[in-house]
Amino acid sequence: MSDTSVTTRRPLADRTLPGPQERGRATFLHSLHAEWIKLRTMRSTLWVALGTLVAGVGLAALNGASAGGEHATLAPADQAVFDPLGTALKGYMLAQVTLALLGGLVITAEYGSRTIVPTLTAVPHRSRVLAAKGAVLAVAAYAVGVATMLAGFAAGQSALAGAGAPHVQLSDPESLRAVFGGALYLTLAALLGLAVGTLVRSTTATVTTMFATLLIVPAFGPALPGPLADWAAVYWPPTAGGQIVTGYRDPALLDPWPGLGVLALCVAVLLTAAFLTFRRRDA
Amino acid sequence: MIEVRGLTKRYHEVRAVDSLDFTVRRGEVTGFLGPNGAGKSTTMRMILGLDAPTSGTATIDGRPAAAHPAPLRAVGALLDAGALLPSRSARHHLLALAAGNGIPRRRVQEVLDVVGLGSAARRAAGTYSLGMKQRLGIAAALLGDPPVLVLDEPLNGLDPEGIVWMRRLLRGLAAEGRAVMVSSHLMNEVERTVDHLVVIGRGRLIADTSMAAFIAAHSSPREVVVRSPRAEVFASRLAAEGAAVRRGDDAQSLVVTGLTAPVVGALAAARGIELHELAPRRPSLEHAFMELTQDSAEYAATAGTGADKETF
Ligand SMILES: Nc1ncnc2c1ncn2[C@@H]1O[C@H](COP(=O)(O)OP(=O)(O)OP(=O)(O)O)[C@@H](O)[C@H]1O
Numbered sequence: 001m002s003d004t005s006v007t008t009r010r011p012l013a014d015r016t017l018p019g020p021q022e023r024g025r026a027t028f029l030h031s032l033h034a035e036w037i038k039l040r041t042m043r044s045t046l047w048v049a050l051g052t053l054v055a056g057v058g059l060a061a062l063n064g065a066s067a068g069g070e071h072a073t074l075a076p077a078d079q080a081v082f083d084p085l086g087t088a089l090k091g092y093m094l095a096q097v098t099l100a101l102l103g104g105l106v107i108t109a110e111y112g113s114r115t116i117v118p119t120l121t122a123v124p125h126r127s128r129v130l131a132a133k134g135a136v137l138a139v140a141a142y143a144v145g146v147a148t149m150l151a152g153f154a155a156g157q158s159a160l161a162g163a164g165a166p167h168v169q170l171s172d173p174e175s176l177r178a179v180f181g182g183a184l185y186l187t188l189a190a191l192l193g194l195a196v197g198t199l200v201r202s203t204t205a206t207v208t209t210m211f212a213t214l215l216i217v218p219a220f221g222p223a224l225p226g227p228l229a230d231w232a233a234v235y236w237p238p239t240a241g242g243q244i245v246t247g248y249r250d251p252a253l254l255d256p257w258p259g260l261g262v263l264a265l266c267v268a269v270l271l272t273a274a275f276l277t278f279r280r281r282d283a
Numbered sequence: 284m285i286e287v288r289g290l291t292k293r294y295h296e297v298r299a300v301d302s303l304d305f306t307v308r309r310g311e312v313t314g315f316l317g318p319n320g321a322g323k324s325t326t327m328r329m330i331l332g333l334d335a336p337t338s339g340t341a342t343i344d345g346r347p348a349a350a351h352p353a354p355l356r357a358v359g360a361l362l363d364a365g366a367l368l369p370s371r372s373a374r375h376h377l378l379a380l381a382a383g384n385g386i387p388r389r390r391v392q393e394v395l396d397v398v399g400l401g402s403a404a405r406r407a408a409g410t411y412s413l414g415m416k417q418r419l420g421i422a423a424a425l426l427g428d429p430p431v432l433v434l435d436e437p438l439n440g441l442d443p444e445g446i447v448w449m450r451r452l453l454r455g456l457a458a459e460g461r462a463v464m465v466s467s468h469l470m471n472e473v474e475r476t477v478d479h480l481v482v483i484g485r486g487r488l489i490a491d492t493s494m495a496a497f498i499a500a501h502s503s504p505r506e507v508v509v510r511s512p513r514a515e516v517f518a519s520r521l522a523a524e525g526a527a528v529r530r531g532d533d534a535q536s537l538v539v540t541g542l543t544a545p546v547v548g549a550l551a552a553a554r555g556i557e558l559h560e561l562a563p564r565r566p567s568l569e570h571a572f573m574e575l576t577q578d579s580a581e582y583a584a585t586a587g588t589g590a591d592k593e594t595f
């Protein structure tokens with residue numbers, strides 16, 4: 001093995017080591033760079049990105065084909081509320097879970113492998129670390145989100161058209177809102193995963209929580225006792241936020257942007273809790 | 284320089300670290316010793332700003348670790364060599380750490396070469412052996428070329444060559460004027476590597492002294508080991524001269540206290556007693572350490588597996 005670093009002893013007075021202050025200062029940009037390297041060299045990142053795309057496109061194509069086939073048999077009242085936009089973007093249901101998992105992993109993988117120790121030794125500035133993780137994650141999730149929503153839209157609309165059902169163009173303002181707003185929704189889901197992951201530290205616990213929050217509560221909300229079910233159908237943050245990917249507007253529910261706002265608010269509150277906890281906690 | 288003042292960490296009712304005061308100086312390797320659970324790792328974590336002290340302070344060159352503008356350039360640490368993402372390569376692990384402190388990429392290759400991992404740099408860290416992980420941990424500690432190093436049991440898992448390499452590395456780092464703080468349970472190695480000792484037990488400071496002074500202060504009286512085919516006869520002769528004599532490892536061997544080796548040798552010559560061995564026992568750090576920490580070992584094994592307490 002190499003001996004290159006081993007020097008001979010020399011008197012202390014000779015030493016010429018510069019003091020730490022005389023050299024560079026670590027900044028938020030440095031942390032962004034570090035977190036980007038970590039995100040891109042985490043094996044799960046690639047799988048999550050691919051899984052999100054496949055789930056988004058697959059669900060869109062399947063939904064488009066089956067809903068398109070049923071369209072002709074629907075009663076006129078049901079035909080009136082047929083939503084080609086929402087049908088083609090149903091893939092967000094799975095994509096939100098995979099991206100929330102990625103968001104969780106960004107921090108739980110560090111606790112799981114204990115790399116949180118070297119990470120915080122290098123950058124003891126806790127808020128900087130978490131903010132950099134959030135920023136890098138948000139950009140990556142938005143990019144994957146846009147790709148997923150665009151591909152899903154294309155697959156879903158062509159499946160609908162193929163079945164002879166109504167379909168919409170991407171250039172419609174509603175479509176643009178749903179596709180790019182939907183990508184924002186997915187970004188918020190990823191940040192939700194990060195917030196929960198920071199609070200609970202365990203990958204398994206994060207996954208369980210995300211499944212319950214994003215899929216189980218929205219699906220079984222109607223089974224809740226009356227007023228709670230009514231509240232959840234409108235205000236449960238993932239349900240409210242999900243309005244961003246629909247074309248048909250149910251007057252009983254929130255409009256797309258206010259709905260997404262509810263989710264954003266909820267994510268902001270949880271992220272704040274995550275920051276406060278992360279700052280105080282021993283590594 | 285590391286300055287620890289009144290440092291205390293309480294976990295519920297347990298004082299894992301209890302009002303510690305000590306200084307780790309530049310140009311020296313300071314051994315940080317104590318039985319299992321003494322609080323060594325906890326102290327190091329507080330020095331690095333990873334855990335918040337219940338009270339007291341720990342500073343590196345005058346300020347807390349977290350207050351340095353680029354912490355890796357102020358202090359390098361190896362706390363837990365296994366803290367690696369198994370699927371990430373060693374190189375990417377170091378690149379991420381370096382990036383966070385604005386340390387240039389080429390420094391990553393430099394430190395990988397220093398620890399001898401240059402050719403394994405692109406392998407997933409999960410495939411590394413324990414010794415390779417320790418080397419990678421050292422590489423991470425050296426990234427910022429820091430004037431202060433904090434290493435928790437860096438010898439664990441190293442092969443004999445690795446141990447010799449580590450000894451030379453630590454000595455070299457101190458010779459360059461750095462402050463090197465290193466914990467270990469390998470007393471023989473510590474004895475060969477370290478200039479200064481800080482010993483703790485149950486979270487409290489029990490010694491802060493130079494290596495030589497520590498051994499001198501905490502060693503039993505000098506002993507001389509003698510082997511002779513006429514051990515019985517010689518034993519009574521030595522006793523008559525006022526020495527305390529007990530049986531050694533076998534029937535031919537004696538352990539003599541109270542007389543120096545030259546005196547024992549002269550007595551044997553005068554009586555015409557044949558000697559096969561005449562050796563003054565070198566006082567060792569291991570012995571001194573065990574004597575000192577007997578009372579403060581928290582998780583000491585109880586006697587009874589037949590192992591001799593004297594383990595030279
Ligand atoms: N997070 C924690 N919660 C509760 N107790 C803890 C925690 N960390 C350490 N301790 C306790 O603090 C004491 C000191 O532990 P520490 O790991 O610092 O000892 P050590 O000197 O490094 O021991 P070893 O030689 O075995 O590595 C132990 O009693 C340990 O159980």
Ligand SMILES: [Mg+2]
Binds near residue numbers: 323324325
């Ligand atoms: Mg320890």
